[in-house]
Amino acid sequence: AYAIPEENGRITCISSMQNPFDVYNKVVKILGLPAEKIRVIQAATGGGFGPKSDETQIDVAAYACLAALKTRKPVLSVFIREESVTVQCKRHAFIIENKTAATEDGKLVAWKSTLYEDTGAYISKGHLVIARATFHCTGPYEVPNVWADGYCVLTNNTMAGSTRGFGAPQAHFAAEVQMDILAKKLRMDPVELRAKNILIPGSLTATSQKIDDSGLEVCFRKAVEESAWHQRRREYEEFNKRSMYVKRGIGIALLYHGNTLGPEGEDFANVHTRIERDGTVIIQTGLTEYGTGAITSLAIVTAETLGISLKNIRVERPDTSAVTSAGPTVASRTTVIGGQAALDAAKQLRSRLAE
Known part of the structure; x- marks a missing residue:
């Protein structure tokens, strides 16, 4: 983070981050300054993966701003590699216990999960991660009876926090292992077992969300077809009978993931759009770009919406002094939520031009 003291007493902080307003609000609180005395701008950020929406970005910005406040000189705050490895949040370790009940022909009828999440010495986003992991505990399968308990546990391990997938990868790994174990016990092909239970239009998830899209089923069947699953499975079984030391195998795993925040926070976004005298359209938002291209x-x-060329549009860098909060840039929500805000703003601008 780079902090620059200005003549009017304001401190401008330029830093690599995902959520400028989260950093802004926390730095204001840490320094005890009036809100107008802090300005946060997102620097060019090449990759976020979750941790850049967590505590470390607040820490490094606060260090720089505090030093700039005391010295009235520009300050650069950088973690060396050892410090970064020590304090940057890691993916949560989990212990997951699954119990399943199914009919003899492989139809799931009940699922019980107990999830223990190691969040380290500080809770960070642990209480939210365990919620999302618990939501996904049955994997992308329809189960009429579900009992799930999730525990976020504080330990003396390194702090864990926001990482890509936000608890779902751990839950899905355990669910897919469970499905393979069940297939073996039922003497069923793993693909056949999944096909009997996969979420399809009309299915209900473990939290009773009704599915209205067939994308998962289409993707699943295409993967089975393109991989020549059944042929390769037979070939590998024959090969493994002949080979004592070298073994071959083929596996399949399914997952689904809820985009946007849902119960984890307020899903909103703000996009400010204006036209310059030369006809250039300027877009400003608190949502950030960090390598995905979502902006x-x-x-x-x-x-x-405006019927103009993309080259006539310029997206400004996120700046807390120029825009209002657009919510966090996490959970693949930029296009879904931010895109709707951009559409609304463009429609309003188009209406004014028509007047």
């Missing part, structure tokens, strides 16, 4: 979707939506 470009806001420009595409705006260009199509």
Whole structure:
């Protein structure tokens, strides 16, 4: 983080991050300054993967701003590799116990999960991660009876926090292992077992969300077809009978993941759009770009709505002094939530131009 003291007493902080307003609000609180005395700008950020929406980005920004406040000189705060490895949040370790009940022909009828999440010495986002992991405990399968208990446990281990998938990968890994064990016990092909229970339009998830899209089923069947699953499985079984030391195998795993925040927070976004005298359309938002290209979707939506070329649109860097909060840039929500805000803004601008 780079902090620059200004003549009016304000401190401008430029730093690599996912959520400028989260950093802004916490730095204001840490330094005890009036809100107008802190300005946060997202630096070019090449990769976030979750940890850049967590505590470390707040810490490094606060260090720089505090030093700039005391010295009235520009300050650069950087973690050396050892410090970064020590304090940057890691993916949560889990212990997951699954019990399943199924009919003889492989139809799931009940599922019980107990999930223990090691969040380290500080809770960070642990209470939210365990919730999402618990939601996904049955994997992408329809089960009429589900009992799930999730525990976020504080330990003396390194702090864990926000990482890509946010608890779902751990839950899905355990669920898929469980499905393979069940298939073996029932003497069923793992693909056949999954096909009997996969979420399809009309199915209910463990939290009673009704599925209205067939994408998972289409993807699943295409993967089975393209991999020549049944042929390879027979070939490998014959090979493994002949080979004592070298073994071959083929596996399949399914998952689904809820985009946007859901019960984890308020899902909103703000996009500010204006036209310059030369006809350039400027887009400003608190949502950030960190290598995914998602911010470009806001420009595409705006260009199509206004009927102009994409080259006539410029997206400004996120700046807390120029825009209002757009919520966090996490959970693949930029295009879904931010895109809708960009659409609304472009429609309003188009209406004013028509007047």
